[in-house]
Amino acid sequence: MGGGGKADMRVSEELDMILSSRKFDAVVLVSDGPTDELVLPLVQSKIPVLSVQRVVVQQxxxxxxxxxxxxxxxxxLFEEEKYKKYALGVPGGLITLYxxxxxxxxxxAWPLLVAALGLALLVKGFSIDEYIAKTYRTSPILLTALVASALIVLLAxxxxxxxVSSLGGAKGLEVLGYFLLTSLGEQVLVLDLLFAAALLPLVAQAVEAALGNKHVGxxxxxxxxxxxxxxxxxxxYARLLVGAGSILSLLLWVALAILALAAVVAILPLLGYSRARGSQ
Structure with missing residues (x-):
């Protein structure tokens, strides 16, 4: 029977009318649900309540x-601040975006909306937003490099x-070769963009190490x-895939890469040893 102040006033008036018509020592409150029991304090303020009896009515x-x-x-969901931004804000944003x-x-419209929703779920599910915030606090240069790398990859x-979409007869790995050799302007290739995107975070870490008076790992x-x-x-390798390269040139650069890598691996311990001796 509960329904707010007006309902309570009506119950109070009806109860006063009944009590004024004859004398009662006590009453028994008969309730068919928790809403009726809300008037129990009101009844108790006017006359003693012996017990509360619950009955089943309809449900x-x-x-x-x-x-x-x-x-x-x-x-x-709709009133508390920490919930209503999800119950109202997110659906409202999706409707506006649509x-x-x-x-x-x-x-x-629908593919882009679903993609945006999927991206939001991906970010929240893997706590990417928290990682970005943490990286910004600890390594702002690295975060800038990561964002730039992502944009470069998208451009590539x-x-x-x-x-490659304009190619007609290319198949299989040949398509990969043309993809890597696609040029932007006259000098920059897609291959260069991809390697630049991979290098940027490493260079950023080296810069942050130098600024922090630490040696590069x-x-x-x-x-x-x-x-x-x-x-x-x-x-x-890409030139070889499209039929313009030489296997000898590829093997030569593979050998040079192995030699350069071996030289770096051999020199780094010596540099570390020199630092250790210099610090003693």
């Missing part, structure tokens, strides 16, 4: 209590796919040298 007590619990959580996409790219993919040094040499190896 079970458990169903009504479950419904009230459901309403309570729904109210929390309307905007329908206006500007009507043919791709767009350019490479655009280049052996892993970073080896990776930088390996990537620099591997670029030419992949260039010769």
């Amino acid at each position: 079970s007590r458990g169903v009504e209590e479950s419904f009230m619990l459901f309403l309570r959580y729904v109210r929390k 309307v905007l996409l329908s206006l500007f790219v009507p043919g791709f 993919l767009a350019s490479g796919l655009g280049g 052996a892993r970073e040094a080896v990776a930088i040298v390996l990537l620099v040499m591997l670029r030419q190896v992949m260039f010769e």
